[in-house]
Amino acid sequence: xxxxxxxxxxxxxxxxxxxxxxxxxxxxxxxxxxxxxxxxxxxxxxxxxxxxxxxxxxxxxxxxxxxxxxxxxxxxxxxxxxxxxxxxxxxxxxxxxxxxxxxxxxxxxxxxxxxxxxxxxxxxxxxxxxxxxxxxxxxxxxxxxxxxxxxxxx
Amino acid sequence: xxxxxxxxxxxxxxxxxxxxxxxxxxxxxxxxxxxxxxxxxxxxxxxxxxxxxxxxxxxxxxxxxxxxxxxxxxxxxxxxxxxxxxxxxxxxxxxxxxxxxxxxxxxxxxxxxxxxxxxxxxxxxxxxxxxxxxxxxxxxxxxxxxxxxxxxxx
Numbered sequence: 001x002x003x004x005x006x007x008x009x010x011x012x013x014x015x016x017x018x019x020x021x022x023x024x025x026x027x028x029x030x031x032x033x034x035x036x037x038x039x040x041x042x043x044x045x046x047x048x049x050x051x052x053x054x055x056x057x058x059x060x061x062x063x064x065x066x067x068x069x070x071x072x073x074x075x076x077x078x079x080x081x082x083x084x085x086x087x088x089x090x091x092x093x094x095x096x097x098x099x100x101x102x103x104x105x106x107x108x109x110x111x112x113x114x115x116x117x118x119x120x121x122x123x124x125x126x127x128x129x130x131x132x133x134x135x136x137x138x139x140x141x142x143x144x145x146x147x148x149x150x151x152x153x154x
Numbered sequence: 155x156x157x158x159x160x161x162x163x164x165x166x167x168x169x170x171x172x173x174x175x176x177x178x179x180x181x182x183x184x185x186x187x188x189x190x191x192x193x194x195x196x197x198x199x200x201x202x203x204x205x206x207x208x209x210x211x212x213x214x215x216x217x218x219x220x221x222x223x224x225x226x227x228x229x230x231x232x233x234x235x236x237x238x239x240x241x242x243x244x245x246x247x248x249x250x251x252x253x254x255x256x257x258x259x260x261x262x263x264x265x266x267x268x269x270x271x272x273x274x275x276x277x278x279x280x281x282x283x284x285x286x287x288x289x290x291x292x293x294x295x296x297x298x299x300x301x302x303x304x305x306x307x308x
Contacts, residue, residue, distance in 0.1 A: 008164065008276060085158045103255060105278050
């Protein structure tokens with residue numbers, strides 16, 4: 001192992017959502033709809049937020065958690081095909097420490113009257129706990145998709 | 155499959171190089187040493203080149219190939235730990251078409267008096283030929299590492 005450990009991991013999550021593809025797309029493309037499920041929650045408040053949904057545009061969500069922890073999602077969009085896919089790269093910081101760099105692909109498609117959402121994350125996680133953090137990221141992302149699904153009913 | 159096909163693929167290549175870790179690191183960190191193996195070759199000339207090796211810095215190599223093809227490597231560095239690892243994300247364009255977005259990790263470590271170089275690329279390749287292009291990228295990267303190894307003898 002190199003002195004500087006980097007753990008590489010990929011996960012894919014799929015959800016069939018009871019909403020139109022346009023509505024699911026909006027949950028990523030529109031700040032007001034994304035804010036219903038991403039960032040703020042019962043345990044965290046957003047301290048700083050930027051949102052520029054276009055190729056090359058940046059997004060940021062700096063959050064303060066109830067236990068005092070700070071997380072900082074710093075994202076850049078690399079590819080957007082309207083209604084079909086979104087690729088972005090994000091650095092994730094926890095307490096000012098860069099935990100990971102990830103390439104995320106969101107794919108949206110009509111499926112049997114519902115909408116299939118697929119997210120693939122190809123990540124590089126720093127440090128000796130990289131494998132644990134990769135597993136946690138997959139779990140956390142699954143939780144975000146639960147929140148996204150719930151937000152479609154609002 | 156979504157209408158907008160994205161093929162995800164990861165490859166890892168390792169080389170034990172007969173040079174010091176400092177010299178191998180320089181092959182990525184110094185523009186003059188990188189230019190010996192990356193970009194220009196017997197079949198391509200560099201039309202435009204930028205090189206800003208620091209976290210957040212950009213690199214670009216726009217190349218014209220003997221057969222007329224244009225390739226455009228557009229890179230941003232996301233993490234650099236001196237002498238240990240380099241993470242960068244690059245969009246690759248061929249003939250103006252975005253072929254892929256990749257997260258690359260370079261790791262350098264001393265190993266039995268030589269230097270072990272490991273490159274891991276986690277890529278998303280667009281279009282119906284994505285799997286073919288992923289295989290080609292791995293092959294092309296292996297060729298680049300051959301060129302890097304040869305450049306160390308200069």
